[in-house]
Amino acid sequence: NAGVTQTPKFQVLKTGQSMTLQCAQDMNHNSMYWYRQDPGMGLRLIYYSASEGTTDKGEVPNGYNVSRLNKREFSLRLESAAPSQTSVYFCASSEARTSGLTDTQYFGPGTRLTVL
Amino acid sequence: ILNVEQSPQSLHVQEGDSTNFTCSFPSSNFYALHWYRWETAKSPEALFVMTLNGDEKKKGRISATLNTKEGYSYLYIKGSQPEDSATYLCALFMNNNAGNMLTFGGGTRLMVKP
Numbered sequence: 760n761a762g763v764t765q766t767p768k769f770q771v772l773k774t775g776q777s778m779t780l781q782c783a784q785d786m787n788h789n790s791m792y793w794y795r796q797d798p799g800m801g802l803r804l805i806y807y808s809a810s811e812g813t814t815d816k817g818e819v820p821n822g823y824n825v826s827r828l829n830k831r832e833f834s835l836r837l838e839s840a841a842p843s844q845t846s847v848y849f850c851a852s853s854e855a856r857t858s859g860l861t862d863t864q865y866f867g868p869g870t871r872l873t874v875l
Numbered sequence: 876i877l878n879v880e881q882s883p884q885s886l887h888v889q890e891g892d893s894t895n896f897t898c899s900f901p902s903s904n905f906y907a908l909h910w911y912r913w914e915t916a917k918s919p920e921a922l923f924v925m926t927l928n929g930d931e932k933k934k935g936r937i938s939a940t941l942n943t944k945e946g947y948s949y950l951y952i953k954g955s956q957p958e959d960s961a962t963y964l965c966a967l968f969m970n971n972n973a974g975n976m977l978t979f980g981g982g983t984r985l986m987v988k989p
Contacts, residue, residue, distance in 0.1 A: 763918075794979075801879065801964065801979030802919075817976060849918070861907050861926060861968075864977065866918035 760785050763867035765850050771873045772840045780835040780870050782850030790855035791833035792817075792864065793825060795846040802849065808833055809855065840874045847871050879967050881980035888955050889988050895951040896983040898965030902946035907968040909977060910939055910950055914961045922950075922963075955987045 763784045772778060784791065789810045794802040794817075804817030808827040822844060824836045833852075837844060848870045853862035880899045888894050898908070907926045911919040923932040928943040936953045952959055962984045966977040 799981060801981045802966075803979070804976050807976065818978070861924045863909070863921040863924060864919075866920075868918055 762786065763850055763852055763865050765848075765867040765870050767870060768868065769871050771875065772837075773875050774841060776840050777836065777838050778840065779837075780848055780850075780872075781832070782834065782867060783832045784850075784852040784865070785831065786852060786854075786865065787830070788852035788854050788865070789830070790853045790862070791827065792851040792853075793823070793833070793835045794849045794851065795819065795844075796849060796869075797846050805835065805848075837872075840872075842874045845872060845874045879965060879978050879980040881963075881965055881983050883983060884981065885984040885986070887986045887988065890955060890957060892955050892987075893951065893953045894955055894985065895949050896963065896985075898948045898950070898980055900946050900948075900965075900967045902943055905943045905946075905967070905969060908941055908948050909966040909968065910948070911964040911966065912961050913964055913982070919964060950983075952985070955985070957987045957989050960985055960987045 766781045792807040793805040796802050803819050805823050806825040808814045811830045814825050826834045850867040851864040853864045855862050882897050909924050910922040912922050913919040923939050925941040930941040932939050938951045941948045962982040964982045966979040968977050
């Protein structure tokens with residue numbers, strides 16, 4: 760099993776450009792998540808998808824959109840990138856058998872994004 | 876927004892030393908606490924999930940305790956080895972303004988010198 764995969768690994772954008780970060784998991788997990796990680800701060804949840812067909816805002820959703828394409832894939836889109844979105848982005852998934860509170864999250868390798 | 880605090884931010888120890896660090900959180904409406912280990916250039920990996928006051932978990936030389944009444948969890952590493960060098964993250968599962976989710980602390984970066 761590959762686990763959680765993310766593409767691309769690195770990306771440089773100019774302000775105002777758009778791009779989509781891709782995430783896929785092969786563990787048949789129900790829930791998927793997008794986080795950003797900035798120096799001196801913990802992982803902050805951008806959006807999550809508790810199950811196929813649903814998406815919900817997390818702590819810092821502004822400037823982002825998501826699509827839960829199917830059970831395996833969850834993409835994050837920046838419509839008009841801003842320098843404040845320079846960060847490392849992590850996708851994660853969890854089984855979410857019950858309420859999710861004890862579910863271990865499995866993380867992808869991250870995408871390092873720089874917006875100039 | 877909920878504050879999950881970790882201390883210290885960073886820690887340097889010698890190989891063989893035992894060490895511990897703290898995760899503090901508001902004790903009200905507690906659901907579950909997660910610990911993750913994050914090595915440089917890799918992804919965070921789960922260590923423990925704890926839900927009950929007084930819970931203790933152990934995995935090899937690493938153990939964790941939970942006190943939900945006073946709002947803290949300790950992570951202990953016995954006889955630190957260079958391969959223990961990583962950032963240790965705690966995360967609280969509870970309801971914040973955006974819903975039920977994990978809220979992460981800033982992490983404790985541990986460096987073990989051979």
